[in-house]
Amino acid sequence: PAERTLVLVKPDGVARGLTGEVLRRVEAKGYRIVALEMRTADDALLAEHYAEHQGKPFFAPLVEFMRSGPVVAAVVEGGRVIEGFRSLAGTTEPTGAAPGTIRGDLGRDWGTSVVQNLVHGSDSPESAAREIGLWFPAL
Numbered sequence: 001p002a003e004r005t006l007v008l009v010k011p012d013g014v015a016r017g018l019t020g021e022v023l024r025r026v027e028a029k030g031y032r033i034v035a036l037e038m039r040t041a042d043d044a045l046l047a048e049h050y051a052e053h054q055g056k057p058f059f060a061p062l063v064e065f066m067r068s069g070p071v072v073a074a075v076v077e078g079g080r081v082i083e084g085f086r087s088l089a090g091t092t093e094p095t096g097a098a099p100g101t102i103r104g105d106l107g108r109d110w111g112t113s114v115v116q117n118l119v120h121g122s123d124s125p126e127s128a129a130r131e132i133g134l135w136f137p138a139l
């Protein structure tokens with residue numbers, strides 16, 4: 001049965017003109033884009049999206065970064081796509097992400113933070129359902 005995940009091209013990815021490259025890799029893998037929208041997220045949406053990170057030291061910089069410019073949100077469908085997109089994305093920190101992954105090939109580390117890592121992908125079926133509901137309430 002097809003699974004769905006929420007993919008975000010974060011503000012750094014959009015600003016660097018990498019939206020098409022990210023979506024190209026998603027489609028090349030055989031996944032289907034079933035919803036797609038560019039928007040600038042507000043604090044309320046981001047507080048819910050990142051609820052599990054509230055209280056962590058990087059929470060405030062993360063939210064500040066995520067609202068700093070438009071993001072491209074997509075619902076992506078395919079077999080084991082939650083795990084598959086995280087594999088395409090690579091590890092959270094771009095420096096250590098494997099070549100061949102989005103973060104490994106395209107991500108930059110700016111020294112102190114791994115906040116700016118180009119993309120987000122849901123980490124579990126529960127997160128995917130919750131995040132898709134937040135970003136695409138009509139789905």
Ligand code: CMP
Pocket residue numbers: 053058062092113114115116117119120121
């Ligand atoms: P994401 O997949 O969107 O989920 C949480 C985000 O928090 C993560 O990608 C990074 O952008 C950021 N993040 C995770 N861990 C850290 C950390 N240790 N320091 C700063 N930012 C982090």
